[in-house]
Amino acid sequence: MRDSYREELDDINACLVGMANAVGSAMSTATTALLDADVALADLVIAGDEQIDAMRENIEQRCFTLLARQQPVAGDLRVITTAMRMVSDLERMGDLCEHISKVARMRFPEHAVPQEVRPAFLEAGHVAEMLIAKAGTVIATRDVEAARELETDDDAMDAIHRELFRELLSDKWPHGVETAIDITLLGRYYERFGDHAVGVARRVVYLVTGERHVPEVSHP
């Protein structure tokens, strides 16, 4: 009994890593859909979000079953409650990829992202993919040092976000309000994606060390 219990805990962790990988793919595809105005890719992300939601459902249910049947001790309890948290962050990250794809879809056949801010979104996409890849590795390895690094890694996203606003507010911005709204929301989606990756990393730090960072991932 105890052995299959350990196996189940390990398997839940493997599923979390799988979910992080799925979210990373969604982010990569969503960014391409956005930058290439590729509606087929956008639809792929939008349809694929159901699978990410299903992963959440599955992991949550299994955590709940473990809690109910195994009456885990404090350490394992922390593993399970942390998994239930991480799965929320990861699902929300999937939603944000879907939101990005929906903006691409809404503006098709136009490009939602004008040339001036294209490099910023390319960069935001790369940073986002790096953050989720690292978060996935951190879930797998429980490497606290790497987990802490994500806080600093995310600063790059915040810098891109500030740069975007500078572009929008420059006197030379020629695209009017509609595009400014799109860019503002898209910038927010990428920024929140980064925040949630940091959230996942913080939960790993808590899991291993018991240290609590300010619990919420919150940027103004």
Place this chain on the structure above:
Amino acid sequence: MRDSYREELDDINACLVGMANAVGSAMSTATTALLDADVALADLVIAGDEQIDAMRENIEQRCFTLLARQQPVAGDLRVITTAMRMVSDLERMGDLCEHISKVARMRFPEHAVPQEVRPAFLEAGHVAEMLIAKAGTVIATRDVEAARELETDDDAMDAIHRELFRELLSDKWPHGVETAIDITLLGRYYERFGDHAVGVARRVVYLVTGERHVPEVSHP
């Protein structure tokens, strides 16, 4: 032992209701700070968010202790895991009030919200206060019917959000891009606040009926 356990479960629920009330006050104050460009009120919300975070911390810790010490059966387990979820929604709602207040603070002594969209934000504030008040009541009473109503109630927020975009995109919008960015973000904060209130209500429905709505509160 069992009696003090029941009392603790009841008390956790009372704390959740108290937290919902605190979030409602924060929303009310944040909206006034925004519409009156009242920086003292804005600072009150920003400073007060720490207390909301502390409420989360406290409730989470107590849930964890119950899980570890009492090895609750399925029904109580669901109460506890649901509380841990709701507390995340509520804390995030507090953050959103803080974000609104920070926009007010950033534009002070100017008004962040120009006259044209003032009625929309007044209305958004009222809907938000109604949603969180109702969510608090639903936590207290576990009234599934009222919980389901929140889904429809939130439609009012989505309508306001669409109306905002219409204003921003009208040919008559005289305020330029900076204000458009503020309004876009503010609109998003109110909308997400509503989404999280619906999220709280859904968790109550799940708690009572075992029914799972699509688990994530997600609007494009």
